[in-house]
Amino acid sequence: MQDRFIHCIAALPTSLRDAILPILNQDFAGHIDAQQIADLCQTTGMTEKALLIGLLPIAAALAKPPISDFHVGAIAKGKSGDIYMGANLELSGEALCHSVHAEQSAISHAWLSGEQKIVDIIVNASPCGHCRQFINELVDGQQVNIHLPEQTTQSLSHYLPYAFGPADLNITEALLTKQQHGLDFDSADPMIIEALDHASLSYAPYTHSYAAVVLETQDGHTYCGRYAENAAFNPSMMPMQMALSTLIRHNRDLSEIKRAVLIESSLGKISLVGASMDALHACAPVELEHIVVEASD
Template sequence: MPTPFVSVLNAMPTQLADALAPFLTEQFDGALSGAQLSHIADKSQLSLQQVYLALLPIAAKLANPPISHFHVGALVIGGSGNLYMGANLELPNQALNHSVHAEQSAISHAWIKGETEIKDIIVNASPCGHCRQFINELHLGKNINIHLPEQDTAPLSYYLPYAFGPSDLGVTTPLLHKHSVALTYASDDKLVQTALEQASISYAPYSACHAAVVLEMKSGEYVIGRYAENAAFNPSLLPMQMALSHINLRRLDYQDIQRAVLVESSAGQISLADMSQSSLASVSNVKLESLIASA
């Protein structure tokens, strides 16, 4: 079992720890299927809701907050019933707006794994205003239930009354809604083609800067980040931030990044290149390959 989880399991009731342990292998990537969750609930004789809350300290172990030292863990339950963990990320020597919040991390985790709907968000600290606004960008976001330890469950509309969201700017296909734009870039480089495919399904209704980052690790595996814009602009999640957050969720090492590609659409009114390079430079010496795809 990965070392960070040992102390969490040691603090749990034995029945629950025994039910969870088989899933927390070295390959554990922060996701559990609905069937696995039901199995854990049955074996530990807890409700699913109790299992979710018990998993928060596991998610918080995936946080990387060298500035605040405040570890936030979040869980998202997708329409499929599967669970996706998220955790906060702060980048050393960078402005604070390079940070990723745990809720953003968990939502992007579900998105990258193909979920098109989110039903519940469970978090170990009350969602900040930035996260409430980020959740509001999701399809039927105001109905998503927020669960906190020792607090009654309430929908986002309770936490974010009088919300400003995508519909106020005329956007009818919110975040997680399946859509794609046509982008082309002549290259037979697999990493570039993967970034191109991911950019085409990114979410950039406000700037048209459809973009994605793919990080190639020394093991050969790819870590993906897609751009996710927000109606209030500042809570937008940049693709490099998303990818770096997912490196932490998978307990990989920044030092094992061997290539990094950013693809942006030529139709974009903005560029993410400078900020993406700065973010990467704070954790790796790899130079970002920054490409513009034809829209």
């Protein structure tokens, strides 16, 4: 088991602790599939809602909040039945706008894993206004169920009445709808190819600034993030923040980053290069490789 789970495991009910231990192996990065969830419910005798709330301390153990020291864990359950954990990330010494909230982390985890719809969000503290707006960008966002400990489950429409979302700007393919943008760049570099693939899947209906970041660690592993915009502009999720959140979820340290690539579309209304450099330089002494690629849409 990874060291970061030692404290939270001790606080779990015995039956859940025994059942979850084999899942928390060295490769665990917050994903539990639908069959494993069904097995955990059966083994522990817990309802699925009780189980998912019971797993929140494990999600919170994925947090890295050096500024607030406030660990928030969130779980996004996809239409597939799989669950995706996320946690807050703060960049030491850097402006608070560079932070990632737990719900954003969990949703981006699901998106990067290929989910095309989120049905439930489980979180250990009431979602802030920023996260309510971020969830509202999702496919059928108003219907996403929000589960909190000791609270009646309510849909997002309860937490965010009179919402402003993608439909108000005539966007019919909301966040998590499969995107496929035409981006063209000739390279044999695997990291650039990976970043290009993710940029083509990014969500930027308001600026068309399709973008992605890939980070490489000393041992050659790579961690990616795609750009995810919001109808209200803030809270959009920057690809650098998503990549950093992915890397931390995989139990890696920011000091292990040795290379960083940002791919952007040539036709976008904005550039993310300045914001991406600021966030990267708060984490690692690595220069950002910035590549602008030809776009056909």
